Amino acid sequence: MKKISLALAAATVAASAIVSIPVGAANYNEKVLKHTPTIDGQIDAAYLESFYIEHEWPSDRNSDNYWGNGKFAFTDLELDANGNKVEGSIGYNTAYDWDCQATSYFLWDDDNLYIAVRVVDTDVGVIDDAHYAMAAADTGNLGPWLQDSIAIGLTQKGMTFTIRADRAGRYVSVFREDNYGEQVWCDLASWINHTENKTAGHFATTSNATSYVIEMRIPISEAQKSKVLKDGGNFKYGISVIDAGANSAYALDEALKAEGIEQEGYQLEDFMVLSSCLNSVDRKPDQKVVLSTDAPQNTDPTPDNNGGGNSNTNGGTNSGTNNGTNGGTTGGNTTGGTGTSGSTIGAGSTNGAVQTGDVGIAVAATSLIAAACFIAIKKRR
Numbered sequence: 001m002k003k004i005s006l007a008l009a010a011a012t013v014a015a016s017a018i019v020s021i022p023v024g025a026a027n028y029n030e031k032v033l034k035h036t037p038t039i040d041g042q043i044d045a046a047y048l049e050s051f052y053i054e055h056e057w058p059s060d061r062n063s064d065n066y067w068g069n070g071k072f073a074f075t076d077l078e079l080d081a082n083g084n085k086v087e088g089s090i091g092y093n094t095a096y097d098w099d100c101q102a103t104s105y106f107l108w109d110d111d112n113l114y115i116a117v118r119v120v121d122t123d124v125g126v127i128d129d130a131h132y133a134m135a136a137a138d139t140g141n142l143g144p145w146l147q148d149s150i151a152i153g154l155t156q157k158g159m160t161f162t163i164r165a166d167r168a169g170r171y172v173s174v175f176r177e178d179n180y181g182e183q184v185w186c187d188l189a190s191w192i193n194h195t196e197n198k199t200a201g202h203f204a205t206t207s208n209a210t211s212y213v214i215e216m217r218i219p220i221s222e223a224q225k226s227k228v229l230k231d232g233g234n235f236k237y238g239i240s241v242i243d244a245g246a247n248s249a250y251a252l253d254e255a256l257k258a259e260g261i262e263q264e265g266y267q268l269e270d271f272m273v274l275s276s277c278l279n280s281v282d283r284k285p286d287q288k289v290v291l292s293t294d295a296p297q298n299t300d301p302t303p304d305n306n307g308g309g310n311s312n313t314n315g316g317t318n319s320g321t322n323n324g325t326n327g328g329t330t331g332g333n334t335t336g337g338t339g340t341s342g343s344t345i346g347a348g349s350t351n352g353a354v355q356t357g358d359v360g361i362a363v364a365a366t367s368l369i370a371a372a373c374f375i376a377i378k379k380r381r
Helices: 006-020 045-049 129-137 195-199 222-228 254-258 368-374
Strands: 025-028 052-055 101-108 112-120 149-156 159-166 203-207 211-219 234-244 250-252 264-268 271-276 287-290 343-346
Touching: 045 101, 052 234, 101 234, 112 149, 129 264, 149 222, 159 203, 159 211, 250 254
Parallel strands: 025 343
Antiparallel strands: 025 052, 052 101, 101 112, 112 211, 149 159, 149 234, 203 211, 234 271, 234 287, 250 264
C-alpha cells in the first residue's frame, strides 16, 4: 500500500496551480469545427479554419504570468532612499530573450477533442535519455516537466484537469490519482501509465531546431461526451509553456534534498514558465472554447506551409549530463492576426500566428515552492 506525504501532496497542489496564471490572448474563428484529423504532429488546413488561440506574453517584470529559475530568475528593482529606480538596475532578468511563441488549435468529433499546440522556440532545452529514464522510474511525480514542454488546463462545469506533454515527444499524461486533486473527464492514462497514451496513438510530436508541435487526441469519457461533444458544447482552456535553456544544468532532486541528500535530479535548472489564458483568482482556465457541428471546407491533410518542420516524430534522442539536447517538434514561423492583452475575437485568419513568450518555473533548491514544482508527490511502498 502506498502512503503519500502530506507535504508533498501540498506540493502537488502548488505545482498543479501553475497552469492558472492569466495573460493576454487573441482568438480567431468563432467556433471549433467538427473534423477528425490524422494525429501526426502537423497543423492541417482544418485546424487553421477552426477556432484557435494566439497566446501573448509581453516582457512585463510585474506580471504574475512568468516564473523564472536559474539564470532566468527574476530580480527586484534596485531603489534609492526615495524609492526611485537606480540607473542600471535590472527589472526582470534580461538573460531571457522573450522569444517563445505559442498557438493552440482545436477540432472535435463524436468521441474526441483534438488540440494541437505549436510552440516557436529556438532555444531547445530537453533532458537526455538517461535523465528521462530516471524520471520514468519515479512514478509518483508529475513527470520531467521542467524542460521544454506544455501544460494545458481544461475545465467543464467546474471539473478541471491538466495535461502535460514534452517537446521531445516522449509523453502526454494526465493525473488521475486522488492525491492530485484533479477531476479528469477524459480517458488519457495518468503519468504512472503514460506509455499507454503513446501506444494508443493519442499524440504525435514533431520538431525542428526552431519550433515544435504537439498534437493530441483527447478521448472524452463516456459520462461527459453528451455534455461536451455537441453543437454548442463548451469548456474552458488555459496553457503554460515551459521554456528551458539549451545548456542548462540539472537541478538537485528535491525529494532527496528534503531527506538531507544532495543528488542531481532529472529536472533542468534554467527555465521560464509562461502562462496564458488562465484566471489567477480561482485557479481555473478562463478561455471559453465553443464547439460547432459545422465542418471545415478544407480538409486537406497537407500541413500548413508556415508551420515548417521536417523532423523527428515522437522523438528526441538526447545526451550529455549537464545540458538538455535537441528532441523537439515541428512548429512554425507563422504570421497572423494581431492580438492585444486580453481576449479578442478576430476575423478568421488562416495563417495561425503565434504570439508567446518563454516560461519558467523557479526551482531554487532552498525553496519550498521549488519543491512543489519539482515533485508533486513522492510515493513510498
